[in-house]
Amino acid sequence: MTDDKLLEVDGVAVDYPGKGWRARPHRVLHEVSLDVRRGETVGLVGESGSGKTTLGRAVLGLVPVATGEIRFDGRVVSGLDRRERRALSSEIQVVFQDPYTSLNPAMTVADILAEPLAVSGVEQVRARARVQDLLDAVHLPADAGRRLPREFSGGQRQRIAIARALCREPRLIVCDEPVSALDLSTQARVLDLFIEIQERTGVAYLFVSHDLAVVRHISHRVAVMYRGELVETGDAATVTSTPEHPYTQRLLLASPVPDPEAQALRRTQRREAAAKAAQAGVGA
């Protein structure tokens, strides 16, 4: 069973430096443990400030880990120096939330996609062919490579970002709210693209989102974060429909359903739950 594990996050805590001279660091992630298996999507859900994005950045090596360790394919990858970390870039990739700032506005799409290839020493002719394959894989027109990011809509830009992540055939992609800046109809299509790519390539996703419905749609398993701690983990259907932890229940009841009757019911349930919690003195 342990052999299946591609990514293991083991008791990881992250501190942010305090503001001001000699200020105490501020702990934003409290000893979180989590694993992602090969070819699996683990949804990481929580509200702003829950630490979900920080966990993703720790996996990417963009923030240092204070305690605990992160293992990728059995190898410890937390605390690597920059050179060792770079070697890992063919294995772990990222798709960020904001498709407007995650692409360099001054570079053409082809240059953006070819850049990671050049780093790994792929010659130019093969890189160009690969760029065409990638554009095709994310269903963008073949001439998209010649254009600048600003000529594309939000959904198309996110496809470019996905293509960049796929460039070197990684085994894990950290997706940081990749669809929350998109319109509803675009959102569904981009999520389907993620699933299609996963089924074809067997890539695993650590999928960070604040939206339970999105996470439910794409994840095999879901982990819920609250104030820097992991409060609940389980398979997607269970966590997103019959959660155990009071916070997850609160989250579920707060998400509005696009159906007036069902929503009225959910609202009543939410109020009852809130009243009960207030009585029990648990409260927010």
Added chain:
Amino acid sequence: MKRLLRDPLAVVSLGWLLIVVATAILAPLLTSQSPTGSSITNALAPMGGEHLLGTDGVGRDVFAQLVFGARTSLVGALIVVVVSLVVGLPAGLVAGFYRGWFDGVASWVASLLMAQPAIIILLVVLTQVGRNTALAMLVFGFVIAPGVFRLVRSSVIAVREELFVDAARVSGLSDPRIVRRHILPVVVAPTMIQMSQVLGIAIVVQAGLEFLGLGSANQASWGGMLNDSFQNIYTAPELLLWPGLVIVLTVTACALLGNALRDGLGTGPAPARPRARARRRDGRRVSGPSAPRPAVAPADDDALVRIEDLVVSYPSGTEDRQVVRGVSLSVRRGEVLGLVGESGSGKSQTAFSILGLLPRQARMSAGLIRFDDVDLSAISESARNRLRGSRIGYIPQEPMSNLDPSFRIGHQLVEPMRHNLGMSRPQARDEALRLLARVGIHEPERVFEAYPHQISGGMAQRVLIAGAVSCDPDLLIADEPTTALDVTVQAEVLDLIRELQQERRMAVLLVTHNFGVVADICDSVAVMRDGRIVEQAPVDRLFAEPRDDYTRMLLDSSLEGAPARESLVPMIGGTR
């Protein structure tokens, strides 16, 4: 670059600088006279003849001095530019990119250097080593380098936080490569602008030193010419003219070129964000001249707001781009109308038309736009302002950017009430505290005294709601009021809007993209697409049997209630 060549001032400046450069390079070909060969017998010769511009106090040819002086000036200025770049640029890049101890030390040294008076440093150096223009310019380059350092450092810091730099790092790019490909291009433009200014300053400083007699001896220079002509100011004042003129022209050209560069490069490839609306001012109103006013009274006279055939357009190139194309809708008293659509559907523009808060360049026309019994297209700006403050309330999308960070929250609530309702200060204060308590803030006193940055986003939205209902409006316009909030906070804020709406029997126009929010709070819905309303219906009917294909597509793309993905228990074989 093209844009630069379309600017006449830039072309003239560039042209002059090219002439100066060409003169400096071709100096020996332009004059047969020696710039330094003096002859007392030929002092102060008049213009014309052998000496094109005459000779100076010791008989040197003025034209030759001007021509060779260009060489001295340019070489000196070039030394300053190169030295300040060589010192400032790498230091700024490293300090900005890596921060840490190097940044601390370098910034401290830069501040120290900047605090020193440059001219005094130069004078001290020159008195120690004697007259030497090149050395003086070298030192000046060092003195001015902190300015370059600071500019580069701040540009780098601004760009290194961008996600595309993180993405490059995750892609496995080495640091030098990230700097070269992603950071340097951003730094080039501001640095070029600064360099054109440095060029001008260097020429002035150099001329100043030479005028003081501190330039290299036996070398023609513009400053040296000034020095000489100053000696003869009573006998040959025209000698002052030539060096003065070329210095002024050259320095002005540098400054103007810098400005033109800033205009040309400054608005370059900034990431275009479609949602970053220009801050709205009042749109020009173009009353629809041919639009016939409906003579018959509308069927539901309970309508508080009534819009017919609203068109909003923006000038774009030669044509106008319409973002709202003939929208008609009405909101009754006590009704909550949801205006839904995807980005770019024109839903916010429609709402802003009622508020009169369209951007300045927007053009709006409407067959009818009426609030209660007031024709909004006919009233004056001040009347509209009064209406906004007292009878129409507004809740924006971004709570934080709609509170002024430099005033306490209490002040921002009290002022509108005093102005619109004529309350006294204590009265308004009591009312504000009461409202803060009403919108569910537990410690109204504390929030009243707080500044916006001291409260959370959800709290800020409550404050804005308190402000919007403070004047007891008949109509509340809410533009994506919960989009920036967490779902648990969103649920509470929607509850609050619903309670206030029922308590005061307000009409609410709610702009949103979220059908869950619509289902939660709205009585009826209008679905917008490409500036038109494609379907309008009571909320139950719309969700139960959507009639328009687009509405159906939107509802179908909702993920809510869709089956969850299966857990990955039976492993799908090997990977890849």
